Amino acid sequence: MKYKIILSILTFALTTTTFAQNKPGKQPNGQLLLPNGWRLSPAGRSLPLGDLPLNIQLSASGKLLAVTNNGQSTQSLQLIDPRGEKLLDQQELKKSWYGIAFSNDEKKLYASGGNDNCILTFNITNNKLGVPDTIKLGAAWPENKICPTGIAVNKTNTRLYTVTKEDSMLYVIDPASKAIINRVKLPAEAYSCILSPNGQTLYISLWGGNKVAFYNTTDQQLSFIKTGSHPNELLLNKKGSLLFVANANDNSVSIINTATHKVLETVATSLYPTNLTGSTTNGFALSANEKTIYIANADNNCLAVFNVSTPGSSKSLGFIPVGWYPTNVKVLNKKILVSNGKGFTSLPNPQGPQPAKKVDNSGYQTGAINSRDQYIGGLFKGTLSFIDAPNEALLKTYTKQVYANTPFNNKIAATASGEKGNPIPRRKGEKSPIKHVFYIIKENRTYDQVMGDVAAGNGDKSLCIFGKKVTPNHHAIANDFVLMDNFYVDAEVSADGHNWSMAAYATDYTEKTWPTSYGGRGGTYDYEGTRKIAYPRDGYIWDYCKRAGVSYRTYGEFVSDGETSKANLKSLEGHYCKQSPGFDMEVKDVTRVAIWKHDFDSLLTINAVPQFNSIRISNDHTSGQKKGAYTPVACVADNDLAIGQFLEHLSKSSIWKESVVFILEDDAQNGPDHIDAHRSPVFVAGPYVKRNAVNHNMYSTSGVLRTIELILGLPPMSQYDAAAVPLYDCFTDTPNLQPYVAKPAEVDLEKRNVAANKSAARSAVFNLKEADAAPDLDLNEVVWKSVKGEDSVMPAPKRSAFVILEKKKHDDD
Numbered sequence: 104m105k106y107k108i109i110l111s112i113l114t115f116a117l118t119t120t121t122f123a124q125n126k127p128g129k130q131p132n133g134q135l136l137l138p139n140g141w142r143l144s145p146a147g148r149s150l151p152l153g154d155l156p157l158n159i160q161l162s163a164s165g166k167l168l169a170v171t172n173n174g175q176s177t178q179s180l181q182l183i184d185p186r187g188e189k190l191l192d193q194q195e196l197k198k199s200w201y202g203i204a205f206s207n208d209e210k211k212l213y214a215s216g217g218n219d220n221c222i223l224t225f226n227i228t229n230n231k232l233g234v235p236d237t238i239k240l241g242a243a244w245p246e247n248k249i250c251p252t253g254i255a256v257n258k259t260n261t262r263l264y265t266v267t268k269e270d271s272m273l274y275v276i277d278p279a280s281k282a283i284i285n286r287v288k289l290p291a292e293a294y295s296c297i298l299s300p301n302g303q304t305l306y307i308s309l310w311g312g313n314k315v316a317f318y319n320t321t322d323q324q325l326s327f328i329k330t331g332s333h334p335n336e337l338l339l340n341k342k343g344s345l346l347f348v349a350n351a352n353d354n355s356v357s358i359i360n361t362a363t364h365k366v367l368e369t370v371a372t373s374l375y376p377t378n379l380t381g382s383t384t385n386g387f388a389l390s391a392n393e394k395t396i397y398i399a400n401a402d403n404n405c406l407a408v409f410n411v412s413t414p415g416s417s418k419s420l421g422f423i424p425v426g427w428y429p430t431n432v433k434v435l436n437k438k439i440l441v442s443n444g445k446g447f448t449s450l451p452n453p454q455g456p457q458p459a460k461k462v463d464n465s466g467y468q469t470g471a472i473n474s475r476d477q478y479i480g481g482l483f484k485g486t487l488s489f490i491d492a493p494n495e496a497l498l499k500t501y502t503k504q505v506y507a508n509t510p511f512n513n514k515i516a517a518t519a520s521g522e523k524g525n526p527i528p529r530r531k532g533e534k535s536p537i538k539h540v541f542y543i544i545k546e547n548r549t550y551d552q553v554m555g556d557v558a559a560g561n562g563d564k565s566l567c568i569f570g571k572k573v574t575p576n577h578h579a580i581a582n583d584f585v586l587m588d589n590f591y592v593d594a595e596v597s598a599d600g601h602n603w604s605m606a607a608y609a610t611d612y613t614e615k616t617w618p619t620s621y622g623g624r625g626g627t628y629d630y631e632g633t634r635k636i637a638y639p640r641d642g643y644i645w646d647y648c649k650r651a652g653v654s655y656r657t658y659g660e661f662v663s664d665g666e667t668s669k670a671n672l673k674s675l676e677g678h679y680c681k682q683s684p685g686f687d688m689e690v691k692d693v694t695r696v697a698i699w700k701h702d703f704d705s706l707l708t709i710n711a712v713p714q715f716n717s718i719r720i721s722n723d724h725t726s727g728q729k730k731g732a733y734t735p736v737a738c739v740a741d742n743d744l745a746i747g748q749f750l751e752h753l754s755k756s757s758i759w760k761e762s763v764v765f766i767l768e769d770d771a772q773n774g775p776d777h778i779d780a781h782r783s784p785v786f787v788a789g790p791y792v793k794r795n796a797v798n799h800n801m802y803s804t805s806g807v808l809r810t811i812e813l814i815l816g817l818p819p820m821s822q823y824d825a826a827a828v829p830l831y832d833c834f835t836d837t838p839n840l841q842p843y844v845a846k847p848a849e850v851d852l853e854k855r856n857v858a859a860n861k862s863a864a865r866s867a868v869f870n871l872k873e874a875d876a877a878p879d880l881d882l883n884e885v886v887w888k889s890v891k892g893e894d895s896v897m898p899a900p901k902r903s904a905f906v907i908l909e910k911k912k913h914d915d916d
Contacts, residue, residue: 134508135447137427139593139823140803142508143404143447145426146501147439147490150188153179155618156442156485159431161185162205167230168433169212170442171203172485175618180214180225182232185435188489191230196223198624201294201615202254202265213263213278215251218244218625222251222265224278238263238281240274244625253295253337257302262320266293266307268616273307273318285323289316292612292636294335299361300343306361308334308348310612311636315348315357317364328364330357332640333611336386336431340393345414347387347396351611352640354382356398358414367415372398372407373822374422374506375513380640381822383611386431388439390492395420397439399429401611402822405505406432406441408498421502423493426486428614434492441488511826516819519809519829526791527831528813535814536838537791538761541716541753542811544604544660545742545768546686546724547597549776550588553577553739553784559797560588563777568890569723569739575846576747580766580786583843585796585833590785592770593804593823596621598630600770605643605661605717607805607824612636631685632661632671639820644808646674647817648715656706658683658699659719678713685719688732691852692722692745700752712758714815720745724773727866727885728856735886737854744852747845750788754842763789763814765807773882787830790838803827862888 135143154174161168170181180203181193202215202222212225212232220241226233241247248269255264256278263276271292275285291312298305298320307316309327315334317326331350334357338347345367348357354373357366373382384407386399394412406423426443433440493501521529528535553574554560555567560581564570571578581587594600598617599609613630620626630637641647648655656678661671662685670679680702684690699718706712723742726732733741746766753759764787771783785802806827812819819825856863862885869882888895 137404139805140510140801140827141404143427144424144504144508145443145447145486145488146424146493146504147488148188149426149443149447149489150183150190150487152442152446152485152487153177153181153193154484155444155615156487157201157430157444157615158203159433159440159442159487160203160205161433161435161440162209163207164209165435167191167205167209167227168440168487169203169205169214170487171199171201171214173200173217173615173619174485175622178217178622178624180212180223180232182212182227182230183487184230185433185438185440185489192232194225194232194235198619199223200250200268200619201252204254204256204263206256206260207258208260211260211278213254213256215254215265217619218248218250218269220244220247220249220251222254222263222276236281238276238278240265240267240283250625252293253297253308255296255298255305257298262302264296264298264305266296268292268294268310271311273305273316275320287318287323287325289325290314290327295337297337297339299339300341304361306337306339306346308337310335315346315359326364328359328366330359330366331355331369333636335611338387338389338396340389347389349384349387349398351383351385351401352380354380354384354400356384356387356396358411358417360414368417370398370407370409370417370419372400374403374405374509374511377513377516377822379516379819379822379825380608381511385611386429386442388432388434390434391436395492397423397432397434399425399432399441401428401430401444401614403505403509404429405508406439421498422505423490423498423501424505424508425488425490429488430615437492439488439490439492441490443486443488446484446486509826511822516822516825519813521813521829521831524836525831526814526834526836527810527829528816531816531818533813536761537763537789537814539712539714539716539758539763540811540814541718541749541762541764542807543718543720543746543749543764543766544601545766546721547600547770547773548723548739548768548784549771549774549780550590550778550782550784551776552774554581554586554588555777557581557586557588560586561778561799562588566775566777568774568887569736572849573736573740574743575849576743576750577784577786579846580746580750580788580843581784582795584786584788584792584794585798587785587787587798587800587802587833589799590767590783590802591779591781591804592768592783593781594770595781596770596772598628600768601631601661602637602639602643603804604767604769604808605645606639606820607808607827608639608821610637610639632675633663641820642674643672644715644811644817644820645672645678645717647812647820648815649674651815651817653715653815653817654711654713655715655717656680656713657717658702659685659695659721660717661685662719683719686721686724688722688724688726688738690722691733692720692742693748693852695720696745696749696752699749703752703756707756707758715811718749720749723768725882725886726856727869727882728858728860728862728889729866729869730856730859730863732856732866733852734854734856735889736850737852740848740850741852744845744848747843750843751845754788759842760790760838760840763787763791765811767804767807773886787833788843790840791834791836793833793835794839796833798833800828800832802830806830856889858893860893862893 153172332352555562
């Protein structure tokens with residue numbers, strides 16, 4: 104088996120870490136800045152799609168293109184004229200997820216009904232979608248957990264095959280009678296399926312199993328071939344002799360000989376020869392002559408182009424820039440069609456989340472404003488790119504542009520930005536005077552909500568509801584150490600937020616499934632170690648510590664509560680405090696810190712405090728105005744006091760002289776911010792941290808992780824932390840051992856919600872047992888009203904691309 108690496112075709116001066124400061128969005132050179140610090144310069148023409156398009160399918164003649172939009176807000180099915188590049192029809196769907204397939208005669212379109220556990224059948228007449236019929240696989244969620252994904256139909260339309268991601272099953276169906284002919288158990292969650300030209304073999308990608316299944320439609324036998332991590336999209340050549348498999352977690356495509364069931368070669372699709380995850384290969388298409396394959400790299404925002412005319416000897420040709428998070432590719436004659444899952448940029452939401460003027464008796468907004476579409480989770484409006492297949496010269500230009508869009512390369516992965524003598528090393532093997540890292544994860548606040556009243560920062564006081572009176576310790580830490588007002592989380596919600604916070608990456612499973620559950624369409628919260636398919640390929644930061652021999656311990660993060668607490672990851676077994684709770688709004692944060700103090704003191708006595716400590720202190724999430732629960736102000740103030748007590752206790756210990764504390768939110772979804780909804784408060788404290796400083800540099804979640812890795816001698820976990828700017832500019836080589844003294848609470852920490860108002864009624868039905876199980880828009884509104892008054896209107900947060908600051912000079916040694 105051969106392994107092909109894409110190399111740069113052109114020698115190009117790359118911008119690698121930071122950029123000249125510009126306004127968010129479109130830049131003078133035509134590029135667009137994205138929330139994660141990468142850039143876009145999409146080739147071709149475009150057509151607006153719906154919320155998070157995951158799949159596109161061409162009809163047999165190529166006259167029609169179907170699109171399924173599976174985001175958090177409005178889900179829909181669209182019918183498009185791919186030649187005329189125009190929308191023909193669309194229907195809103197109650198629930199959907201990924202699967203779509205035309206009948207061979209183009210008279211029917213089948214679509215997954217998602218967690219309604221059904222296949223929707225649409226008749227197509229005069230390029231319009233009819234009222235759908237339903238093929239039921241079982242009762243809807245939560246009674247049954249099925250969720251059909253990929254769909255395939257034979258040429259005579261007598262058999263329909265669908266695979267599932269919840270019960271890991273293949274369903275064989277007679278579409279005429281809607282009868283289920285057979286159910287075949289699969290060894291892991293499935294993603295896609297495709298029929299061989301003769302209809303004798305159904306190929307199934309086992310998304311959670313790192314293999315492809317071959318199902319013989321005659322004798323109903325299964326066989327398997329090992330692929331890379333997270334196989335998703337499948338593609339056959341016209342003869343059916345070659346099967347292409349996209350491996351999202353390996354940045355690669357497996358090319359399989361279907362006759363011998365052998366992998367001929369694996370082509371790596373990343374922009375550089377790297378083993379780091381982060382390209383997220385998840386779609387492809389062959390040119391009409393089958394000599395060229397176009398491969399979608401979701402997280403690199405590009406297509407990798409290969410010459411595959413000689414099986415087993417594929418050659419890299421270059422890259423094509425596309426939109427944000429491309430999910431699928433098709434080719435029609437010499438036209439390349441690409442679904443960009445998140446469109447072209449982060450969007451503003453000028454009308455939300457906030458109450459509309461008209462409110463019904465339950466307290467919910469009514470009228471013209473669709474609040475779901477104004478929520479951050481529903482802002483990723485997809486696009487369909489139409490790109491004329493480039494000649495060699497244009498492909499070279501496109502390739503150059505793709506490299507200009509990415510901040511990652513192998514040089515920056517090996518040697519981070521920094522400065523000589525700084526406590527933050529720049530490369531592996533360099534030592535830091537800091538030996539112990541304490542990494543505190545909080546829940547869901549924006550910068551303006553907490554720090555908007557700080558005059559030295561870029562805040563909006565009108566949006567500040569948890570200012571200095573509520574959070575005196577947050578303000579004191581920022582004042583005593585470093586105020587950072589240009590920090591952005593890499594995530595949108597807690598589902599991907601805890602993964603970004605602990606791995607600098609969220610897998611394609613995480614990115615593609617959280618919008619369903621956050622949109623109230625069923626699904627469980629399986630994103631903190633409770634489901635293996637959500638794991639990054641090489642694990643989380645604790646796994647990296649384990650492999651590197653770095654001692655570690657977690658307090659509540661990736662821990663499940665019950666009669667006895669349980670570590671959600673194997674690597675955390677024996678490395679967690681059993682008394683520390685996970686996400687539990689019934690436990691006060693000062694209690695969490697008291698538990699940590701006891702454990703810390705015990706370890707300190709035997710000189711066994713770990714080098715890396717992750718601590719969940721998360722009551723700033725709040726319970727809204729749920730009657731009997733602590734008020735939002737009390738929750739945030741409790742969180743503030745706990746942070747202060749933590750820092751005071753550590754700073755008065757014998758290891759303070761070689762410690763550092765990082766404090767951040769896993770995401771910033773619960774409120775408005777006048778710069779961007781991803782902007783969030785971040786804090787760093789320790790003897791080697793600068794005092795009384797203000798830092799306006801742009802930083803990210805991945806940048807905090809990069810800083811931690813450099814201190815502990817860990818390698819980057821993904822292309823994102825490898826490319827991120829460490830927080831070295833917040834540190835000094837001259838330590839200040841002055842301890843921190845916690846500021847007492849200035850509000851009543853025991854105050855409970857007692858009002859019997861509309862917000863209380865809304866809060867009463869919130870699910871507060873899991874992170875983000877409560878409807879976020881509603882929670883935002885009731886928290887705002889609890890502080891500003893029941894009749895107040897919350898200002899709209901601003902959504903946009905990010906400012907990236909000017910590159911700093913640094914030593915090369």
